[in-house]
Amino acid sequence: xxxxxxxxxxxxxxxxxAVTLDCTYDTSDPSYGLFWYKQPSSGEMxxxxxxxxxDQQNATEGRYSLNFQKAxxxxxxxxxxxxxxxxxxxxCAGGAGGTSYGKLTFGQGTILTVxx
Amino acid sequence: xxxxxxxxxxxxxxxxxxxxxxxxxxxxxRSVSWYQQTPGQGLQFLFEYFSExxxxxxxxxxxxxxxxFSNSRSEMNVxxxxxxxxxxxxxxxxxxxxxxxxxxxxxxxxxxxxx
Numbered sequence: 001x002x003x004x005x006x007x008x009x010x011x012x013x014x015x016x017x018a019v020t021l022d023c024t025y026d027t028s029d030p031s032y033g034l035f036w037y038k039q040p041s042s043g044e045m046x047x048x049x050x051x052x053x054x055d056q057q058n059a060t061e062g063r064y065s066l067n068f069q070k071a072x073x074x075x076x077x078x079x080x081x082x083x084x085x086x087x088x089x090x091x092c093a094g095g096a097g098g099t100s101y102g103k104l105t106f107g108q109g110t111i112l113t114v115x116x
Numbered sequence: 117x118x119x120x121x122x123x124x125x126x127x128x129x130x131x132x133x134x135x136x137x138x139x140x141x142x143x144x145x146r147s148v149s150w151y152q153q154t155p156g157q158g159l160q161f162l163f164e165y166f167s168e169x170x171x172x173x174x175x176x177x178x179x180x181x182x183x184x185f186s187n188s189r190s191e192m193n194v195x196x197x198x199x200x201x202x203x204x205x206x207x208x209x210x211x212x213x214x215x216x217x218x219x220x221x222x223x224x225x226x227x228x229x230x231x
Contacts, residue, residue: 029216031215031216032216033217033218037222042224043206043225043227044222044223044224044225045206045208045222045225046222047220047221047222050217050219052216091159095216095218095220097216099172099214100172101147101164101171101214102148102149102161102163102166102172102208102210102213103149103161103164103172104159104208104220106158108158
């Protein structure tokens with residue numbers, strides 16, 4: 001079983017600055033993946049970035065990067081050069097192989113507000 | 117490539133009724149997962165279908181059921197609706213499942229209100 005914890009209910013950042021959203025995980029699965037999704041007020045979950053447990057390097061996708069620290073069991077999302085359109089709810093999620101077919105375990109989410 | 121589509125987008129039902137939600141995955145994706153999102157419980161996994169077979173199920177009562185068709189489209193059904201079933205129902209598709217690398221892509225959701 002997996003547990004995903006996001007301890008920041010809300011975060012504020014100034015436009016064009018960088019922000020880090022925290023995520024810690026707990027799992028007994030040897031092979032797992034960590035995902036970040038963005039959910040605007042419209043409700044759709046938008047995939048941002050993925051990190052596999054065996055990946056040696058931190059994942060990056062444009063302005064998004066994942067600070068993966070396996071020993072600390074953390075997978076923090078870093079958004080560089082924040083934009084007003086980044087204001088949304090952000091979810092960290094964990095998936096595993098084997099019999100965990102199709103199941104992602106989500107954290108509680110962090111509401112990010114970008115100020116002009 | 118078209119994304120995941122869900123119909124209807126909004127639904128209002130009364131207690132005791134039943135409802136069917138539909139999800140069309142991304143072309144080529146064979147796995148469809150369903151999630152319920154509420155303010156109190158957050159995002160919870162309902163079930164997953166792959167090649168018309170339910171392979172995983174979350175901790176929900178039997179009133180929640182689903183199925184998948186040969187074209188990978190999926191439906192979920194909730195019978196005898198309760199007020200607590202009011203939620204955003206999200207469907208997600210992935211190319212395969214059972215691997216930690218399977219990325220799920222979500223649809224826009226169906227917002228169900230039970231009165």
